[in-house]
Structure formats: structure tokens, C-alpha cells
Amino acid sequence: MSEAKELLEFIAHSPSMFHSVETIRGMLDQAGFTFLPEAAHWAVKPGGDYYTVRNHSSIIAFRVGDELTDYHFQMCASHSDSPTYKIKSVPELNGPGEYLRLDVEAYGGMIDNTWFDRPLTVAGRVLVREGDGVRARLLYIDRDLLLIPNVAIHFNREVNNGYKYNRQVDLCPLFSAGELKKGAFDAMIAGELGVRAEDILGRDLFLVNRERGTVWGYAGEFISSPKLDDLECAYVSLKAFLAAKNSRTVNVYCCFDNEEVGSNTKQGAMSTFLQDVLHRINHSLGKTPEDYYQAVAGSFLVSCDNAHAVHPNHAEKTDAVNCTWMNKGVVVKEAANQKYTTDAFSRAVFTNLCREAGVPVQAFANRSDSAGGSTLGNLSNTQVSVHAVDIGLPQLAMHSSYETAGVKDIGYAIEALTKFYQTTLQIEGAERARFA
Known part of the structure; x- marks a missing residue:
């Protein structure tokens, strides 16, 4: 319940994508992160916490392990804008x-x-x-x-x-x-x-x-607010990122603008923003281009964007078995047309992390006679190609001016993503992954 109320405050302070990034910056500043302007020289060191901003509407933060014995990137991506x-x-x-x-x-x-x-x-x-x-x-x-x-x-x-x-x-x-x-x-x-x-x-x-968000229901099951898509995921992934420590890797938090209009902008998930940041981290740490390619090959992205819960009055709109319910856990989204990045390998890696964290996992796929939307993962992969999984939290009335989700799922997501950031993934091609 406390996390739900904090989420509502986060949304209230984020009335536009520019304010969303300003709110995130405030939380990073409070946690002691160092701001690195894109136009300035970067001096990145092991053990450091940093962030950078593009267009005042997209932000990438990263925590560099102080040992870096398994140098690669473990990343979450959400978006700052809403319809x-x-x-x-x-x-x-x-x-x-x-x-x-x-x-x-x-x-x-x-x-x-x-x-x-x-x-x-x-x-x-x-x-x-x-x-x-x-x-x-x-x-x-x-x-x-x-x-x-x-x-x-x-x-x-x-x-x-x-x-x-x-x-x-x-x-x-x-x-x-x-x-x-x-x-x-x-x-x-x-x-x-x-x-x-x-x-x-x-x-x-x-x-x-202007309607304020609220937790409602006689049992306090539901949270309703503007902009749950996708500020809910921006919030839970940020909370996990700040809570987790990993001395062996580089943890990365991304919140991109313009997902709702295709991401094809200088600050969108399809831009060079993430690639530029990762290259600059690599260079500033004294790594070679070869080190970068090896690091990317062992990296993993969790694309965080909400999912459709079964509608109480229209259950027929969702697949009979690949469907999700509020307060029943994190959703892994998959599509044969690759609008979602999830495949068997990335599903297995993320599902195993959730099981270790004690977090329930649900599966979502669109009805076969209905076209679904796309999200961040497949678009960001055009610039930085890594293993990636698309996840979200179940919600009703997606793209309404006032959306609804489950209170329990907020905590589930924070626990799952904290486990992701804390665990060192050791990926060998698409054949094997170990969890250290």
C-alpha cells in the first residue's frame, strides 16, 4: 500500500514527459547520482552512479560495479510519455x-x-x-x-x-x-x-x-490514475534500480520519450541515445571497442510497458489462456510477429529470476484474430541488439485518461526487477545463462 501511494505521488509530480524526467532526476539526485551532460566530458569510474538526459524528456541512469568482473549491461527500459x-x-x-x-x-x-x-x-x-x-x-x-x-x-x-x-x-x-x-x-x-x-x-x-489517483475498493485492491501506462513501470523499475547493488556489472535504467508516437525521434527508444550512452561508458572506463561488443553480447534488457488485464465485462477480448489478471503477478508478453522481443531464451531467464524472487509470472499473447501494439524492446534493439524480454503489469482501460491496475502488482514488479539488477547474468550465446 505504501508503494501504491508513493506511485500516485510520483505520477502527480509528472504531468508531462518533461516533468516525469524532472521527477526521476530528483530521485537520482537524492540518491547521490552524478549528472553527466551529453555535451560535456564524461569521467566514469568503477563504483560510480551517473545519469544523463536528452531533450529534457528522456533519461538514462547507470550504476558501475566497483569490481566489474562480469562486464556487461543489465538494463530496464520504460517510457515517460502517455497519450x-x-x-x-x-x-x-x-x-x-x-x-x-x-x-x-x-x-x-x-x-x-x-x-x-x-x-x-x-x-x-x-x-x-x-x-x-x-x-x-x-x-x-x-x-x-x-x-x-x-x-x-x-x-x-x-x-x-x-x-x-x-x-x-x-x-x-x-x-x-x-x-x-x-x-x-x-x-x-x-x-x-x-x-x-x-x-x-x-x-x-x-x-x-486533473483527477488525482486513488487506491480504491473495499479490500483496497485497485489503483486508478492518469498515466499508469507507462509511469507505473517507470516508477517500479526506478525503485528496483535504486535498491539494487551489483559490483560485477553495469546496471542501466532507461526512460524514453515518444513511445506513444512510435519512438522514432532523437530521444525515443529507436534513437541512438542508449547506444551513445553505452559507448561512452565503455570508452570512459578505458575499455576497447572489442570489449564493448563482448559486453553487449552478454547483456540483457527488460522492456517494461504495461499489459492488458482481462476485462470484467469483455473477457472475450483476450486470449482464452494467454491472458492476465490484476494482482496475480508480473506479465511476460510474447508475439509471433516480434512486436514484443520475448523469445524462449529471454522468457526462461526472466521467469527464473522471478521464481527466485518468489514473484508470480503471467503470460500474455494477443488473440490470433486481433492485432496488438508494439513497445520499447524491439525498437531499442535496432540500435543495441541484446537479449530482451517484454514485461508489464496488468491494467484495465489502457490509453484512457484514467486507468486501473492492481495494488499488489506494484510490489511484485519491484521485487522481480530488484532481483534482476542484483543478479549477475552470465549469458553464453542463446544456449545458456547462469545466475551469480
Whole structure:
């Protein structure tokens, strides 16, 4: 229960991908990690704890063993972003009448109708002219600011019969009914940051569901919150990373941006970010290129992104036997089309770790007549090819603005991933793995 409540605080402090990384940085700083800017010289030493950031929205942290007798990388990867709506560069829509609305576009594949009739605000980053240059400033307006109103059923009799929303028409948030005029949005942003409106040169701002997360149910079984996909995995893998010690390897924590829109950005899982960091670790430790290739061959990645639990009203949507339940343990995801990286070898390695940790494991595969999504592992493997397993925690209403998962699974995941980071994997091709 304490971990569930801490997760909710973590999410509350992470209203955008930029804030997610800032929250993670705060936890790393508190644990004594050293920040290594990408543009600076890196002096990495055995026994050191470090992190670096790209685009203020992706972060990689690593702990270097003080012995490094089994030099390789043991990595977890999650993502910092969630489906929402991005505010366009020209933000305001005038009318009808004196209404002032915001012009937004979809970021990721959200469930549109879950965004109606609930308090919203904005968060992200703003680029401001400062002196002879520009500077990024984080913004989160901590108040109920916007709302996307439904059309009354009297005007839309088909709304309960599968109505299709038009995002250009139906999903525009209401900002004012006449008290605010054109230009008020930038004036508001400027006022919140204490700058002049004309000095705002760029914005990456997103809508935020203001509903606070909660633990609920008579038995306290459930946790519901915005952004469980994938801040739940970002949190549990970070807690495990910070708790674990391994003197023989390099443990790595990754939280990438832009998974919800394909990861094909300079800061996404498909970028060179992870590869660049691993190369720089290798070089700074005085290792050779040959050492790097040998280390990668013996490395392992746990791709952490939530999984679909069986729906209580629609069990038919999931496979009859390769299906998962909340509060029943960590999920290993597998797909023949390789949208998940799991294969027999990586499943066996991770399942054995979970058994040693006393953590139950569940299996997920999509129905054979239904296409599933992809995640981080197969994309990051295009740059750093390692043995990898895709895991997650079971949840309901994935990509809703308010999602639900099981309280027990938070603890299960922390225990399993702590065991992963603490155990030295000795991998020999795809034939054998030993656990030291």
C-alpha cells in the first residue's frame, strides 16, 4: 500500500514527459547520482552512479560495479510519455459567440471519450527568450483550467450507439465564455512564468487530466490514475534500480520519450541515445571497442510497458489462456510477429529470476484474430541488439485518461526487477545463462 501511494505521488509530480524526467532526476539526485551532460566530458569510474538526459524528456541512469568482473549491461527500459492532446502553435479558436477554445491535436492513441467533462490543465515546456539566447522553462498550471464539454444527449441522440468523435470539432477544450479574449492563452503562460508574452518563442504543452489517483475498493485492491501506462513501470523499475547493488556489472535504467508516437525521434527508444550512452561508458572506463561488443553480447534488457488485464465485462477480448489478471503477478508478453522481443531464451531467464524472487509470472499473447501494439524492446534493439524480454503489469482501460491496475502488482514488479539488477547474468550465446 505504501508503494501504491508513493506511485500516485510520483505520477502527480509528472504531468508531462518533461516533468516525469524532472521527477526521476530528483530521485537520482537524492540518491547521490552524478549528472553527466551529453555535451560535456564524461569521467566514469568503477563504483560510480551517473545519469544523463536528452531533450529534457528522456533519461538514462547507470550504476558501475566497483569490481566489474562480469562486464556487461543489465538494463530496464520504460517510457515517460502517455497519450494526450498537444496544444498547437497558434493555440486559440475564437467563437462561436464569445467562446474561446484551444486548438489541440492527438498525441498517441487515446480513448477520446474519456477526456470529456472533467477538469483539465496544461503542462510541458516553454522556450523563452532570455538575454542573448533562449531557455527552456517547465510549466504546470496547478488549477482546474479547461474542460471539453459533451454535447447534450438531446442534441446527439446517437451518442450511446457508437458515436464517432471528430477531433478537430469535438475535442476542443473550452477556455473562456467571454471573460478572456484572443491572446489570453499566451498572456496566461507569460504570467505563470513571469516573462513577457512576446518573449515566448516555442511551446510543447499538453492537456493534463486533473483527477488525482486513488487506491480504491473495499479490500483496497485497485489503483486508478492518469498515466499508469507507462509511469507505473517507470516508477517500479526506478525503485528496483535504486535498491539494487551489483559490483560485477553495469546496471542501466532507461526512460524514453515518444513511445506513444512510435519512438522514432532523437530521444525515443529507436534513437541512438542508449547506444551513445553505452559507448561512452565503455570508452570512459578505458575499455576497447572489442570489449564493448563482448559486453553487449552478454547483456540483457527488460522492456517494461504495461499489459492488458482481462476485462470484467469483455473477457472475450483476450486470449482464452494467454491472458492476465490484476494482482496475480508480473506479465511476460510474447508475439509471433516480434512486436514484443520475448523469445524462449529471454522468457526462461526472466521467469527464473522471478521464481527466485518468489514473484508470480503471467503470460500474455494477443488473440490470433486481433492485432496488438508494439513497445520499447524491439525498437531499442535496432540500435543495441541484446537479449530482451517484454514485461508489464496488468491494467484495465489502457490509453484512457484514467486507468486501473492492481495494488499488489506494484510490489511484485519491484521485487522481480530488484532481483534482476542484483543478479549477475552470465549469458553464453542463446544456449545458456547462469545466475551469480
